[in-house]
Amino acid sequence: MPNGYVPVDIDVTPFDNSKTSKQGVSRTYKGYDGYAPMMAYIGTEGFLVNCELREGKQHCQNHTPEFLKETLRLCHQLTDAPLLIRLDGGNDSSENLGILIEDGSWFIVKRNRRRGEAKEKWLDDVKSFRKDIRNPRDGKTEYIGSSWKNVTYKDSDNNEKTMGMRIGYEVIERTIDKYGQMLLAGDIEVNTWWTNLDFTDDDVIKHYHAHGECEQYHSEIKTDMDVERLPSGKFDTNELVLELTILAYNILRLIGQQSLKSKHSPKTKRPVKRRRLRTVIGNLILIAGHVTSHGRKVILSLGCSNTWRHAFMDIYQRFVLA
Missing domain, CATH: 3.90.350.10 (Transposase Inhibitor Protein From Tn5; Chain A, domain 1)
Known part of the structure; x- marks a missing residue:
């Protein structure tokens, strides 16, 4: 604040x-x-x-x-x-x-x-x-x-x-x-x-x-x-699922906040201070790609038509070093 x-x-x-x-x-x-x-x-x-x-x-x-x-x-x-x-x-x-x-x-x-x-x-x-x-x-x-x-x-x-x-x-x-x-x-x-x-x-x-x-x-x-x-009929199991939700939720929130710092992120109509998780999941988690192995390397191709591809790479480079 x-x-x-x-x-x-x-x-x-x-x-x-x-x-x-x-x-x-x-x-x-x-x-x-x-x-x-x-x-x-x-x-x-x-x-x-x-x-x-x-x-x-x-x-x-x-x-x-x-x-x-x-x-x-x-x-x-x-x-x-x-x-x-x-x-x-x-x-x-x-x-x-x-x-x-x-x-x-x-x-x-x-x-x-x-x-x-x-x-x-x-x-x-x-x-x-x-x-x-x-x-x-x-x-x-x-x-x-x-x-x-x-x-x-x-x-x-x-x-x-x-x-x-x-x-x-x-x-x-x-x-x-x-x-x-x-x-x-x-x-x-x-x-x-x-x-x-x-x-x-x-x-x-x-x-x-x-x-x-x-x-x-x-x-x-x-x-x-x-x-x-x-998912479960047992209270303790559902309690564990909710604890894991904390981890997944915060990871998605971190990805969303980092995407706001990328100069390659698609422009919005008005300034935003956070991304909704639905946007993060749809555009950065469920992003379409093609994985190939060649010359002892694993190559991820995101496709030239995807407007989020550069933002995805910025986020990847940021967290791969963490």
Whole structure:
């Protein structure tokens, strides 16, 4: 990231394994039978740093503290830069916040509204502050700001600690929908986040929204690599397949990133910062070629009509020396 932080996105993505009797397959929160693995991606390129296969019925917070500690350890082995951990509301837990605070990492965690925190009360409170109010269109008003709340957690020595934690909020009131229809009762939307960043409110919201990009990484694993329907009936075997997926995924990601550095890569309509794995597989892995042996040499001919042939050779020369 331009500010020097390395983003780490942690999220659960259900794998549809319906109409099977595989070990560990059960009802997921998406409404179908399958698994609910947790994934951790590092960097803006989306390298897969850690994953854990879970039963479909398992709550996303169950075993997450252990997964979070392991992920932080792996991330610190990869980089000395400050980490920006981003988590969804399913992992809104003081235990997770305590782990991140003790680790010294920066974080943005989606916060769930507690009992007694009605949307109407939030709207009344932010209206009384009247700090950052915006009207992007008729019938829509946005209230953006921050507040503070004490959070109690346990440190590594199991001692309780309490500290003030920043809550970034975005409260939206709609009296007219996006189609111009006036609403009899106004619609209220409340979004809040735990964070220890000193960024502006707008930057906190922007960086959390960037967390949604990990859905594209999930899609690449499930569709481009066709890993969603795991092959075995045994949970341990499928867990091993998912571990091997980390290796294959990161190799494909490395090839894709290296192809962006090649001056021979086909031009794109607009600048790109990463290639989708489908493009990497289709143009660089499944590339057509003719292998011949002659004069004690193995010759690979790629064909003059292939526009990726020079980029393929650039990538080959880069990794053959590694």
